[in-house]
Amino acid sequence: MQVLLMSTCTVSITLQPATELYVMLLDVGLHTAIQMKKKKKMALKSFTQIMLKSKTFVKKTRSGGIMKIVREHYLRDDIWCGSEVCTECKQEETVLQKDACIESNLCSFAHYLLPDTNIVLSQIDILEDPLIKNVIILQTVLQEVRHRSAPIYKRLKDILHDKEKHFYTFTNEHHRETYIEREQGESANDRNDRAIRISTKWYSDHLNNTPTDKRLKVVLLTNDRGNKEKAEESGLLTYRCKKQDTSVTSVPQDETAVLTSVPQDETNEITSSKVLFPEHLPLSRIQSGIKSGTFQQGTFRASRDNYLEATVFVHGEGDDSTEVLIQGLQNLNRAVHQDLVAVEILPLDQWVAPSSVVLQDEGPKEDDVTEEEEAELKSGPSGAASRKPTGRVVGIIKRNWRPFCGMLFLSQIKEATRHLFTPADRRIPRIRIETRQAATLAGQRIMVAIDGWPKHSRYPNGHFVRSLGSAGDKETETEVLLLEHDVPHQDFSQAVLSFLPKMPWNITEEDMAVREDLRNLTVCSVDPPGCTDIDDALHCRDLPNGNQEVGVHIADVSHFIRPGNAMDLEAANRGTTVYLTGRRIDMVPELLSSNLCSLRSSVERLAFSCIWEINDKAEIVKTRFTKSVINSKASLTYAEAQMRIDDANMNDDTTKSLRGLNRLAKILKKRRIEKGALTLSSPEVRFHIDSETHDPIDLQTKELKETNSMVEEFMLLANISVAQKIYDEFSECALLRKHPAPPPSNYDILNKAAKSKDMVIHTDSAKALADSLDAAQVDGFPYFNTLLRILATRCMMQAVYFCSGMDSDFHHYGLASPIYTHFTSPIRRYSDIIVHRLLAVAIGADSTYPDLMDKHKQSALCNNLNYRHKMAQYAQRASVAYHTQLFFKSRGILNEEGFILFVRKNAIIVLIPKFGLEGTVFFENKDKPSPKLIFNEEAPSLTVEGHSFNMFDKVKVTISLDASNVQHQKIRMSLVEPVISGVSVAPSEPEVKRAKLDR
Numbered sequence: 001m002q003v004l005l006m007s008t009c010t011v012s013i014t015l016q017p018a019t020e021l022y023v024m025l026l027d028v029g030l031h032t033a034i035q036m037k038k039k040k041k042m043a044l045k046s047f048t049q050i051m052l053k054s055k056t057f058v059k060k061t062r063s064g065g066i067m068k069i070v071r072e073h074y075l076r077d078d079i080w081c082g083s084e085v086c087t088e089c090k091q092e093e094t095v096l097q098k099d100a101c102i103e104s105n106l107c108s109f110a111h112y113l114l115p116d117t118n119i120v121l122s123q124i125d126i127l128e129d130p131l132i133k134n135v136i137i138l139q140t141v142l143q144e145v146r147h148r149s150a151p152i153y154k155r156l157k158d159i160l161h162d163k164e165k166h167f168y169t170f171t172n173e174h175h176r177e178t179y180i181e182r183e184q185g186e187s188a189n190d191r192n193d194r195a196i197r198i199s200t201k202w203y204s205d206h207l208n209n210t211p212t213d214k215r216l217k218v219v220l221l222t223n224d225r226g227n228k229e230k231a232e233e234s235g236l237l238t239y240r241c242k243k244q245d246t247s248v249t250s251v252p253q254d255e256t257a258v259l260t261s262v263p264q265d266e267t268n269e270i271t272s273s274k275v276l277f278p279e280h281l282p283l284s285r286i287q288s289g290i291k292s293g294t295f296q297q298g299t300f301r302a303s304r305d306n307y308l309e310a311t312v313f314v315h316g317e318g319d320d321s322t323e324v325l326i327q328g329l330q331n332l333n334r335a336v337h338q339d340l341v342a343v344e345i346l347p348l349d350q351w352v353a354p355s356s357v358v359l360q361d362e363g364p365k366e367d368d369v370t371e372e373e374e375a376e377l378k379s380g381p382s383g384a385a386s387r388k389p390t391g392r393v394v395g396i397i398k399r400n401w402r403p404f405c406g407m408l409f410l411s412q413i414k415e416a417t418r419h420l421f422t423p424a425d426r427r428i429p430r431i432r433i434e435t436r437q438a439a440t441l442a443g444q445r446i447m448v449a450i451d452g453w454p455k456h457s458r459y460p461n462g463h464f465v466r467s468l469g470s471a472g473d474k475e476t477e478t479e480v481l482l483l484e485h486d487v488p489h490q491d492f493s494q495a496v497l498s499f500l501p502k503m504p505w506n507i508t509e510e511d512m513a514v515r516e517d518l519r520n521l522t523v524c525s526v527d528p529p530g531c532t533d534i535d536d537a538l539h540c541r542d543l544p545n546g547n548q549e550v551g552v553h554i555a556d557v558s559h560f561i562r563p564g565n566a567m568d569l570e571a572a573n574r575g576t577t578v579y580l581t582g583r584r585i586d587m588v589p590e591l592l593s594s595n596l597c598s599l600r601s602s603v604e605r606l607a608f609s610c611i612w613e614i615n616d617k618a619e620i621v622k623t624r625f626t627k628s629v630i631n632s633k634a635s636l637t638y639a640e641a642q643m644r645i646d647d648a649n650m651n652d653d654t655t656k657s658l659r660g661l662n663r664l665a666k667i668l669k670k671r672r673i674e675k676g677a678l679t680l681s682s683p684e685v686r687f688h689i690d691s692e693t694h695d696p697i698d699l700q701t702k703e704l705k706e707t708n709s710m711v712e713e714f715m716l717l718a719n720i721s722v723a724q725k726i727y728d729e730f731s732e733c734a735l736l737r738k739h740p741a742p743p744p745s746n747y748d749i750l751n752k753a754a755k756s757k758d759m760v761i762h763t764d765s766a767k768a769l770a771d772s773l774d775a776a777q778v779d780g781f782p783y784f785n786t787l788l789r790i791l792a793t794r795c796m797m798q799a800v801y802f803c804s805g806m807d808s809d810f811h812h813y814g815l816a817s818p819i820y821t822h823f824t825s826p827i828r829r830y831s832d833i834i835v836h837r838l839l840a841v842a843i844g845a846d847s848t849y850p851d852l853m854d855k856h857k858q859s860a861l862c863n864n865l866n867y868r869h870k871m872a873q874y875a876q877r878a879s880v881a882y883h884t885q886l887f888f889k890s891r892g893i894l895n896e897e898g899f900i901l902f903v904r905k906n907a908i909i910v911l912i913p914k915f916g917l918e919g920t921v922f923f924e925n926k927d928k929p930s931p932k933l934i935f936n937e938e939a940p941s942l943t944v945e946g947h948s949f950n951m952f953d954k955v956k957v958t959i960s961l962d963a964s965n966v967q968h969q970k971i972r973m974s975l976v977e978p979v980i981s982g983v984s985v986a987p988s989e990p991e992v993k994r995a996k997l998d999r
Helices: 020-027 031-038 040-045 117-122 124-128 139-148 150-161 188-207 225-233 283-292 371-378 474-484 509-513 566-574 590-596 638-646 653-674 706-729 744-755 766-775 784-795 830-842 855-889 989-998
Strands: 002-005 011-014 049-060 066-075 111-115 135-138 167-170 217-221 237-241 295-302 309-314 322-327 340-345 391-398 404-409 418-423 431-434 444-452 461-470 524-527 536-542 548-555 578-580 583-585 604-614 620-631 634-637 685-689 696-701 735-738 800-803 894-903 907-912 917-922 933-936 941-944 947-950 954-962 970-977
Touching: 111 188, 117 124, 117 139, 117 150, 124 150, 135 139, 135 188, 139 150, 139 167, 139 188, 150 167, 188 217, 188 225, 225 237, 283 295, 283 340, 283 391, 295 322, 295 391, 309 340, 322 340, 322 391, 404 474, 418 444, 431 444, 444 474, 461 474, 474 578, 474 855, 524 638, 524 653, 524 706, 536 653, 536 706, 548 653, 548 706, 566 830, 566 855, 578 855, 604 706, 604 830, 620 706, 620 830, 634 638, 638 653, 638 706, 653 706, 706 735, 706 830, 735 830, 735 855, 744 784, 766 784, 784 894, 800 855, 830 855, 855 954, 855 970, 894 947, 907 954, 917 954, 917 970
Parallel strands: 111 135, 111 217, 135 167, 217 237, 431 461, 524 634
Antiparallel strands: 002 011, 011 049, 049 066, 295 309, 295 340, 309 322, 340 391, 404 418, 404 444, 418 431, 444 461, 524 536, 536 548, 548 604, 578 583, 604 620, 685 696, 735 800, 894 907, 894 954, 907 917, 933 941, 941 947, 954 970
């Protein structure tokens, strides 16, 4: 063996037929040495020249550093051509036939086909045709296809494995005569095109050395005009490939049907990569467009129900804010949920109505544009009245990307390193990542970050961040839930804990000196079962003048959390306590939330009290606020308090206090409703959790009692009283809460639902709406009014915190109150801590500090509180959904009655009152023929095989857990009644057995 070291980093090795050869080659990692070892005869008989080249490049690491990468690349001169006619290669097995004759008017001579990458990507159907045989697939082409489309790569591999097709893979990237290096300034695509031409020429010259009677030609297939011209300049035989009409099912009768020597349609020329999306405009163009009014900027909000639809909320002043509808992949143009985008409003004749079809991105379509689903999205009636301002995304102003939780779905190709990641949030598109540990990550919940979204890619590219644990594990699923909703849930730091009071803690004489001693009052708390963070307590007693004194006593959290320290900053960031099923994420450390601040019974606690003198008509005579010390006489549940009120034999001080509170609360509520306060409804559920397994063992809707309303009325009254006080004292920096009136369009679905029952809902004001809802009754259908109120709830806007100096609209629409704030839950809401501080300054019980009086900082704080409050609500709903899945997983298939809440083009959304559960009944199934569906948008109604479904219709469904998609397990509902042939399913087995017993 002779080894020559060359200055170009190329090692030339002359091989002798010796055993050491294989050891040396395996040591340096030469994959082809294994093939040589398997074919020892070939290796020993031939003289082989191997070249070792070094590929050097730099790569940016995750930590931001630069790493130099050197990879060895081996070149050989003994790689077979694969043709039966070749006499030079000394090959033992051949793939390409010597009589390669395909009927063709263009090529009457024997020939092999050699397609470039774009031909394979765009014409894979043609290559799969039984007529097409004896095709050379270059390694360059195979690698490009693998990186650009996993489904097409798999189809190509299947063709290569089909011996009847005689497709041969030529490893041109490792052949000494066909390997080329990328030239300076040359793009990767141009280098690959040149490599394909070099390999085609090598094949032509190589096969030209065979006897004349056996000589075959090689035909290069390319639709790239530049590549074709350069190939012809090199004397290569080159043809273009027609794009076949996909509607034609018959196969071409000869090769001429798919080959042509001249362009058929220049506009269909395939360039270096298929462009799926328009180019994003540069920021300078966007800014000038916004300034001129050509473009609008707003927040991109993807739809949960339809991945081809989104809205852009264009921010404006007050009622000037609008929503722009975006439909179709190209118009969505690579925007991701919550991105700040620039949109162009389309002409009026291109405006459309929001789609009523439910579409979910189920399959890894790679670079395929879903033409059928796009067509379905746009199909159907779209009356002028229902059309919305419609636009397209022209650019991204600011990305709002974060690490996303989800699961990796492995490529169908075994050796693939590129895979699609499916986020847990359906509003986020799938993300393509590259990883060599896919097998390990399968079945795991992982986090992935987006790196970019090229215009030629159906999905964004990203990278693996970290693993969270096994899918289905409760701890893992809860972690995903918290991360996805951006809920801070890490343990409190030592810096935070250092500001906790030292134990044992007691109320000092200094505390008593500045507080009112109310320990003698009969104070009690009324809360849900298991509540340990008790914020509020109440008392009611008769006064000598015939009036009554009512007190709302709130935990004095601001005494323990002082402005600006680590505990205060952490609480401000968290914003709220988050209540999950079976778990609570505290805003403040547990020592405060469940102990020192909690107004538990039989212990002395610091409080902030709002005390009224109220007459028999529940009119406020006098209001005062004071820092106090209380000693609660009882910590009751709503049910326990209700039993005391209802039990005529109980007449202790606590029960008398509760009865007085309840009587006044009824008057307060009646008066509030008369003023226009809304009484809405939402299907809330309560789980009974197994103490050992922590699995849900029972699920039922929450039952509200009079005592729920009693507590609510006095909390509302306290919040209104405090709101007025802090606004009177600090008109520029009071932290208030408002509920904007919904725009008229929000009520469209409510009006349609009422109209379907020959009713009219007036929505001019909250009072008109409340009166209409009260009057909406249907004989024999008592649940109708509840359904209508549930629907009305969906029409409402979100209530928000705001700073009084930054807004002029204070009105709370739902409560029909001109002013409102949150004062009554400082253990679980940071907004209430700020309100406590403002109130304390207003009554001279505490001193102010700069940030408290800064309206801009207050406004920024409100923005964070609104965000945290919204995400906490979403997290709580997600937790209920997850535990609902666990509940039905252990129950199998159940049969239940429900009511139709919404009607879609291809589905109905059904509410099951027993469980407070909503689910979708789909009428289209990929596995069987679709029934005849007629959707009436105006009614709205859906006719399925002649049977009409309307809102609020009663149906019977089966309920089960669909666990076929581990990532998105969901409650599946199927129609049982009404019975529609080919659509309805049989009831589950237990019900069938019951029916037989009844007979």
